[in-house]
Amino acid sequence: MISSIKDYLKQLDKALKGSDRAVIQDxxxxxxxxxxxxxxxxxxxxxxxxxxxxxxxxxDTYGTPxxxxxxxxxxxxxxxxxxxxxDNTSNFMETDNEAPIALQPKxxxxxxxxxxxxKIIGIFTVPVSEPSFGNNIFYMGGDRFFTILRxxxxxxxxxxxxxxxxxxxxxGFN
Amino acid sequence: MDSGRMIEMDKKFQKExxxxxxxxxxxxxxxKSDKPLYGYQIAKAIENSxxxxxxxxxxxxxxxxxxxxxxxxxxxxxxASVAGPPRRYYEITAQGRETLFRWVEIWTQAKDFIDKNxxxxxx
Numbered sequence: 001m002i003s004s005i006k007d008y009l010k011q012l013d014k015a016l017k018g019s020d021r022a023v024i025q026d027x028x029x030x031x032x033x034x035x036x037x038x039x040x041x042x043x044x045x046x047x048x049x050x051x052x053x054x055x056x057x058x059x060d061t062y063g064t065p066x067x068x069x070x071x072x073x074x075x076x077x078x079x080x081x082x083x084x085x086x087d088n089t090s091n092f093m094e095t096d097n098e099a100p101i102a103l104q105p106k107x108x109x110x111x112x113x114x115x116x117x118x119k120i121i122g123i124f125t126v127p128v129s130e131p132s133f134g135n136n137i138f139y140m141g142g143d144r145f146f147t148i149l150r151x152x153x154x155x156x157x158x159x160x161x162x163x164x165x166x167x168x169x170x171x172g173f174n
Numbered sequence: 175m176d177s178g179r180m181i182e183m184d185k186k187f188q189k190e191x192x193x194x195x196x197x198x199x200x201x202x203x204x205x206k207s208d209k210p211l212y213g214y215q216i217a218k219a220i221e222n223s224x225x226x227x228x229x230x231x232x233x234x235x236x237x238x239x240x241x242x243x244x245x246x247x248x249x250x251x252x253x254a255s256v257a258g259p260p261r262r263y264y265e266i267t268a269q270g271r272e273t274l275f276r277w278v279e280i281w282t283q284a285k286d287f288i289d290k291n292x293x294x295x296x297x
Contacts, residue, residue, distance in 0.1 A: 026236075026237070026240060027236075027237070030213060030233070030236035030237075031233065031236075032259070033212070033213050033214055033259070033261070034213060034214050034217060034232065034233065034236070036258060037214040038214070040257075061221060061229075061231070061232055062231065062232050062233040063231030063232065063233035063234055067189075067231055067233065067234060068231070068233035068234060068236075070234075071231075071233065071234035071235075071236075071237050071238070072237045074193070074237070075237035075238065075240065075241050076237075078241065079241065079244065
């Protein structure tokens with residue numbers, strides 16, 4: 001029996017065990033966003049209602065941890081399948097928003113740690129003399145820097161962790 | 175078949191049906207909106223449009239939202255919120271709009287086909 005948002009998030013985390021860490025973080029962040037907003041709305045409409053009484057109605061609309069976890073696993077599976085298909089089809093297959101597959105960070109020699117090093121340096125020093133591949137995520141021009149900085153400032157958990165996390169997530173280091 | 179099993183089968187059928195239409199619903203909702211929306215607003219817009227009793231678990235739409243963005247059909251931006259953590263605001267792209275129109279055509283064909291079959295099957 002789930003009696004609070006915290007409980008729900010714990011169970012969702014458990015239901016996603018074995019999934020990619022980034023997927024779990026996305027799922028938790030999405031659930032937190034929805035449940036907190038829904039809870040605030042219920043409390044506004046029914047002043048005095050406690051979390052335990054409000055949660056069943058909210059979850060009925062949002063879905064159980066198992067149902068929601070299944071949806072994230074499905075999306076994760078489809079994404080990984082698409083990447084495999086793209087890899088097998090062409091090493092230089094381009095999409096609208098991404099660098100060619102062959103130039104994506106995880107596929108570039110001399111290796112991910114080299115780029116991680118530059119990326120971390122790049123967070124604190126702009127501009128940097130980092131290798132640039134046009135529109136890919138390693139471009140650390142002013143815009144990219146400020147995007148990361150802004151995300152870091154906005155993040156409510158940890159202002160240092162977030163830019164590193166977002167890079168790691170984006171570069172497929174997890 | 176006992177009633178518990180019947181409910182379970184109905185739920186399974188509805189879940190399978192929803193799996194295919196989530197992306198279409200999201201694109202349509204985003205196309206209707208004249209401003210970027212964050213996850214909860216999108217979910218509420220979909221929930222509020224259901225007046226027939228048909229429901230979809232809103233939590234299952236969030237990963238579809240992210241996947242639509244990965245495919246370039248939506249774009250998003252994180253903005254600060256006065257009421258809590260930052261929010262990711264989504265907006266439909268030109269590619270998303272084109273895709274929506276194509277998918278609506280496919281949906282209409284499928285719906286006509288199913289309706290015709292059901293009509294004949296229920297005679």
